[in-house]
Amino acid sequence: MTTIGLRRMRPRDPAEGHRAASPLELLFDLVFVVAVGFAATNLHEIEAEGHISSAIVSFAFVFFSIWWAWLNFTWFATSFDTDDWLYRVMTFVQMAGVLVLAAGVGPAMQDGSFTIVVIGYVVMRLALVGQWIRVAASTSEYRATALHYALGITVVQALWVAILFLPEGWPRFVAPVLILLEVLVPVWSESRAQTTPWHTHHIAERYSLFTLIVLGEGLVASASAVIDGLRHAEHLGPLLVLAAGGLVIVAGLWWIYFSHEQHDHIRGLPSALVFGYGHYFVFAAAAAVPAGIEVAVSADAGEADLSHASVAATIAVPVALFVLAIWALALRPSLSVGWNTVVVVLTLAVLATIAVPEVSLVATALLVAAIVVVLEVADARARR
Known part of the structure; x- marks a missing residue:
């Protein structure tokens, strides 16, 4: 340890016992959820106005900027978290960037003005460069x-500016190219030199x-929307x-996500990238589901300029996407083969409920509950 209280940033042991967050x-996660909440709120508002595609x-773009900064910090921290004062300060700088980004979510999604989002994003990314x-x-x-x-992060940030x-x-038109470059930086960095030691x-x-x-x-968002609707309904x-x-849908998604351990799916660079x-x-x-529920509440109050099928889609599509994604990553x-087929069929049935929008929400909730039952039965039989 040096005289100014800094530690050498050596790699953490990937086999360290009882390693916890x-x-x-x-605290870092909670700051990011502020930005996620703003993005979901604006998604609800734009969807309720009838602009589904632009929403x-x-x-998707704003959420990428939030998610990508979180992902890079998380994988860096699992390998090199020294927890000295400079590490903490640099992490707080990244949090400040998140708050700037959160302030720009509304202008970005409502008006297409991404200046504040880009500034906040670049602050987060350059702080990680220092690490x-x-x-x-x-x-x-x-x-x-x-x-x-x-080098890779710095060059891409210069392009964002x-x-x-x-x-x-x-x-x-240029942003998708820069997003591709962002996701290629870890691939380039990890494959051309020593792979970092993930826990x-x-x-x-x-x-x-x-x-x-x-x-x-x-x-919280869904409850707030329903409570507000009750005052005027x-x-x-x-x-x-x-x-x-x-409530059934969110509880079911939680159950599905946590039904299987996921750490054993990270075995090397390719599987780490997929995960x-x-x-x-x-x-x-997960962030889009409450926006869909809020759209349904707005539609019930006559405040959404959407067809019944579109309202149903704002819930059914993110629910199905969540289940299919976690199925592909951890459940499959x-x-x-038989249980996999049942899970996929039930998930596709969630999408099919859009065709009967009057009962889509109830049907989606029941189908999510059915998937939970299937996973529990499959797990019980596997243990036997």
Whole structure:
């Protein structure tokens, strides 16, 4: 340890026992959920106005910026969390970037103005560059990997800043290219040098906790929408059905996600990339479900400019996406062909409920509950 209280940023032991999320990591997650909540709220508002396609595109882009910064911090921390004062300060800088990004979510999704989002995003990413430089200075084994990360992230951030100066309309065409470059940086960095030492149990716990927080945010948002609707509704029956159905759906998604251990699916770089990147769909779908429930509440009050089928789709589609994503990432390898087929068929049936929008919510809730039952029965038979 040096005289100014810094530790050398050496790799953590990937086999370390009882490795759990730190208080700093938990606070980090909570700050990110603020941005996720803003994104879900704006998704609901744009969907309720009848602009489904633009709502999905803007939400997908904004959510990528939130998720990608969280993912990179999480995988870095599992390998190099020294928890000294500089590490904490740099993490707080990333949190500040999240709050700036959160302030820009509304303008980005409502008006297509991404300046504030890009500024917040770049702040988060450049703070992580500083952490990678510390790694390069602290350990020769991972110096090349760290320098690849630092260089790749810095170049892409410069490009993000550059698109703010492009003529109006051009950024929407350039942004997908930059997103592709972002997701290629870890592939390039990890495959060309020493792979960083992930703690698989720690990573699985971090992903589980973030899923839990996002689903909990969904419960709060859905409850708030239903309570607000109850104040103005003349007929309580439909709102009570929405409240009950939303609770069953969120509880079922929680049950499905936590029905199987996930750490053993991270075995090397390819599986780590699939696990890490695939969770974009899990997180985004979990954040979109409460927006759909809020749209249904607005539609019940006559405040949504949507067809009944479109209202049903705002719930059924993210629910089906969540189940299919976690099935592909964690459930499929643990189930037999027969049980896998049943889960997929029930999930596709969730999408089919859009054709009968009058009962779509109830049917979706029942189908999610049926998937939970299937997983429990399959697990019980496997144990026997």
